[in-house]
Amino acid sequence: MNTFLYCGAGELIIEHCNAVHRAICDLEWYKLESREARNLIILMIRTHQPFRITAGKIIPLTMATFCSVLKTSSGYISFLLTKHS
Template identity: 75%
Template sequence: MNTFLYCGAGELITEQSNAVYRAMCDLEWYKLKSSKARNLILLMIRAKYPLYITAGKIFPLTMATFCNILKSSIGYISFLLTKHG
């Protein structure tokens, strides 16, 4: 259950980060004052790479990761049940 919550939160953060980047790219930043445009360009460079929660700085916690963990866990459990039975 905890893994699902962490992966769900990670997915939301990643989606929101991508939405911010897309919104900044859609802005007509070239029509802004130079100081504001410069700040926006710096934010665009940073937002190019989405934010995400990682597990041990190894892999991002997203719903795709949760599905992979779930599939692996079910595979291990079924392997143990067939070996034991």
Template identity: 80%
Template sequence: MNTFLFCGAGELVTEQCNAVYRAMCDLEWYKLESRKARSLILLMMRAKYPFSITAGKIFPLTMATFCSILKTSMSYISFLLTKHS
């Protein structure tokens, strides 16, 4: 259950960061005054690489990761049950 919650939260954070980046790219930043455009460009450069929650700085916690963990766990349980029988 905890893994699902962490992966769900990680997915939401990543999606929101991507949405902010897309919104900044859609702005007509080149029409702004130079000081504001420069600040926006710095934000765009930072937002290009979205923030994500990771497990041990190794892999991001997303729903794809959760599905992979679930699939591997079910395979392992199935293997143990066949070996035990």
């Protein structure tokens, strides 16, 4: 259950970061003042790589990761049950 919650939260954060990046890229920057446009460049660079929740700074926690963990653990469980029987 905890893994599902962490992966769900990680997926939600990545979606929101991507939405911010798309909104910044679609913004009509040429209509802004020069100082605001400069700040926009910093935001574009920062949002290009979305913020992620990771496990051990290695694996990003997303729903794809959660599905992979479920698939692997069910494979291990079925292997152990067949060896035990």
